[in-house]
Amino acid sequence: MPRLLDKIDSPSDLKGLSLAALEKLAAELRHEIITTVNTTGGHLASNLGVVELTIALHRVFNSPEDKIIWDVGHQSYVHKLLTGRRKEFSSLRQYGGLSGFTCRDESEHDPFGAGHASTSISAALGMVIARDLAGDDYHVVAVIGDGAITAGMAFEALNQAGHLGSRLIVVLNDNGMSISPTVGALAKLLSRVRFDQNLRKAKKKGKKIITALPRGEDLWHLGQKIEDRFKEFFMPTPIWEELGFTYIGPIDGHNIHDLETVLARVRDRAVKPTLVHVVTTKGKGYSPAESNAVYFHGVAAKGGNSEKVPTYSEIFAQTVLRLAREEPRLVVVTPAMPEGNCLSIVETEFPERVFDVGICEQHAVTFAAGLAIQGFIPIVAIYSTFLQRAFDQIIHDVCLQNLPVVFAIDRGGIVGDDGKTHQGTFDISYLTLIPDLIVAAPQDENELQHLLYTAIKSGRPMAVRYPRSPGLGVKLDTVLREIPVGVGEVVRYGQDVAILALGSTVAPAREAAGELASKGIEATVVNARYAKPLDASLVIDLAGRIKRMVTVEENVLSGGFGSGVLKLLQESGQYDVQVKNIGAPDEFVEHGTQAILRSKYGLDTGGIVRRVLEMFPDVSPDLALKVKDKAKTA
Numbered sequence: 001m002p003r004l005l006d007k008i009d010s011p012s013d014l015k016g017l018s019l020a021a022l023e024k025l026a027a028e029l030r031h032e033i034i035t036t037v038n039t040t041g042g043h044l045a046s047n048l049g050v051v052e053l054t055i056a057l058h059r060v061f062n063s064p065e066d067k068i069i070w071d072v073g074h075q076s077y078v079h080k081l082l083t084g085r086r087k088e089f090s091s092l093r094q095y096g097g098l099s100g101f102t103c104r105d106e107s108e109h110d111p112f113g114a115g116h117a118s119t120s121i122s123a124a125l126g127m128v129i130a131r132d133l134a135g136d137d138y139h140v141v142a143v144i145g146d147g148a149i150t151a152g153m154a155f156e157a158l159n160q161a162g163h164l165g166s167r168l169i170v171v172l173n174d175n176g177m178s179i180s181p182t183v184g185a186l187a188k189l190l191s192r193v194r195f196d197q198n199l200r201k202a203k204k205k206g207k208k209i210i211t212a213l214p215r216g217e218d219l220w221h222l223g224q225k226i227e228d229r230f231k232e233f234f235m236p237t238p239i240w241e242e243l244g245f246t247y248i249g250p251i252d253g254h255n256i257h258d259l260e261t262v263l264a265r266v267r268d269r270a271v272k273p274t275l276v277h278v279v280t281t282k283g284k285g286y287s288p289a290e291s292n293a294v295y296f297h298g299v300a301a302k303g304g305n306s307e308k309v310p311t312y313s314e315i316f317a318q319t320v321l322r323l324a325r326e327e328p329r330l331v332v333v334t335p336a337m338p339e340g341n342c343l344s345i346v347e348t349e350f351p352e353r354v355f356d357v358g359i360c361e362q363h364a365v366t367f368a369a370g371l372a373i374q375g376f377i378p379i380v381a382i383y384s385t386f387l388q389r390a391f392d393q394i395i396h397d398v399c400l401q402n403l404p405v406v407f408a409i410d411r412g413g414i415v416g417d418d419g420k421t422h423q424g425t426f427d428i429s430y431l432t433l434i435p436d437l438i439v440a441a442p443q444d445e446n447e448l449q450h451l452l453y454t455a456i457k458s459g460r461p462m463a464v465r466y467p468r469s470p471g472l473g474v475k476l477d478t479v480l481r482e483i484p485v486g487v488g489e490v491v492r493y494g495q496d497v498a499i500l501a502l503g504s505t506v507a508p509a510r511e512a513a514g515e516l517a518s519k520g521i522e523a524t525v526v527n528a529r530y531a532k533p534l535d536a537s538l539v540i541d542l543a544g545r546i547k548r549m550v551t552v553e554e555n556v557l558s559g560g561f562g563s564g565v566l567k568l569l570q571e572s573g574q575y576d577v578q579v580k581n582i583g584a585p586d587e588f589v590e591h592g593t594q595a596i597l598r599s600k601y602g603l604d605t606g607g608i609v610r611r612v613l614e615m616f617p618d619v620s621p622d623l624a625l626k627v628k629d630k631a632k633t634a
Helices: 019-040 051-060 077-082 120-134 152-164 185-193 197-211 216-234 237-242 256-269 287-291 312-326 344-349 361-373 384-399 427-432 445-458 503-517 536-545 561-571 594-600 605-613 622-633
Strands: 067-070 140-145 169-174 246-252 274-279 330-334 354-356 377-383 406-410 438-440 462-465 489-492 497-501 523-527 530-532 548-556 578-584
Touching: 019 051, 019 077, 019 256, 051 077, 051 140, 051 169, 051 256, 067 120, 120 140, 120 152, 169 256, 237 246, 246 256, 256 274, 312 330, 312 344, 312 377, 312 406, 312 445, 330 361, 361 377, 361 384, 377 384, 377 445, 384 406, 384 427, 406 445, 427 438, 427 462, 427 530, 427 548, 427 561, 438 445, 445 462, 489 503, 497 503, 497 536, 497 605, 503 523, 503 548, 503 605, 523 536, 530 561, 536 561, 548 561, 548 605, 561 578, 578 605, 594 605
Parallel strands: 067 140, 140 169, 169 274, 246 274, 330 354, 330 377, 377 406, 406 462, 438 462, 497 523, 497 548, 548 578
Antiparallel strands: 438 530, 489 523
8 A cells, every 4th residue: 555655755745635634644754754864873762752742743833934943953854754755755864965963055945054952942032033023923933842941041142032032933832752751940840741641532532522512612612711810829830821831731742633723823923922731652652662761762674783892982981880989079071961971870879979050061060060179079971962052151160260071972973874963073173272171082981991090080171072982992900090191102113103082992903003004014002092282292202213103093183182283383493394194184074874974084994094005105105905805805
């Protein structure tokens, strides 16, 4: 039987469908998403929860003239399928394929691109004011989750929107979750609104009975007015009203008819900012995801790594648990990422010392600064891409006061399939420019645990960044030790070229040195360990003896580790050293597997070999490719 979905090439194709057809379409959309995501990887539970909501939005509003802005963008898969990207959907998150988030370059139906939370209301308000100034008359809808709306940026936007009073529609998709269960006072308040199914069913039956009576419609509307006053005692209606919004809800987010009725009323009658409170179930329609929305928030691609080697994230959490047992002043702060940072084992044993502050990166850093001032040792566990949001707080609240806050930066370097918004390719650059901040990266999981130990013992602000991947499978030392700050190590000796590698690039640098040796080129390989402070004495000593040098880092070249080495050589008068820097270029790194992207930017073994051979004109550059092919067949 042909699918309805195969006939949907634009939102206009939804307009004439019956309710029964829409429910069939919803089932087909869920099947398509489950099938595709189980192959490509991606965000599963969040998209299954917005199927009916997305259908209703596209039937009530006229995209792209009307602007529908999806907060974070990870809940936009249904939106993609309904806006002309169905045939390309199998390329989701694949190199050269569809992005896993909204992307303005991808479709005119994506008015704002986002991979970070809590931006939708600010962007929507900007579009609203642009509309009003230009004298236009389209609608602007921001769809934001209950996790994202707890962030400071969202409240800043709500505050201004209420002050300006322009016509803006905010749809609050309330499922009690961000990646992990939503935390905070507002979350508790919303949970009272997320009333149980029995109450909803009773209301539905009550309406059917009352409207069947003489003058039943009048009685029902009178009852609704009484209910609205009653709700103010139990629901957060006054919060939105005080902010200048009209509050409507809560609405069953899986009832297409009710959603359309409410959204159409808001579209046609609203003259001021309006918040429509929609209650959904994350993972709806797929029982494994409904029962464990945290696990099914993000699904790995089929055929992904199945090795049992612990990830860097897991080693981080295991080390923190060990350190917490030994140091009662150690506390952990994470902005809505306890699961991603594998912190459940620490939470279980020390629930009073792990703080999930919600999607509030700025607050997380300054909160940690307050803890540090009072003698505690806070570890801020955060992804590289999200730490960008707290740049001022790192400078002003931590480093300016030289406070001993440890930044455990997960997903440093090439992240892969999540693409431009999530690549951790800027942290070395934006952290090394800050005075008093130590910036380190381990060559393997064993060194990670030692650097974390060093960080909590340092008494200074220190960042330890590590990749998104399994470890190398090296043996873990049972006794932790401090690694002297600013001291690297030579892991291989050679007289022809020096390869200075940082963090995850040390392993391919060592492999490259082995391949180069087979061609008569002997390389010294340095595990730099510290991007700041650099091991100046080691670098200068090598520059005095070896006149060819290559730096390797999973970071943009501008302002990165290699830039620091060049500056050091210049300041020390080492002008006769030929230097090549390998890293990400001055561009945003697209989505694709880590292997594809590392190969593209020369960050793998073959790439390092090729760049080194460029420094030896007597050796054919084609040998690099031959060496790489030989390694593959070995």
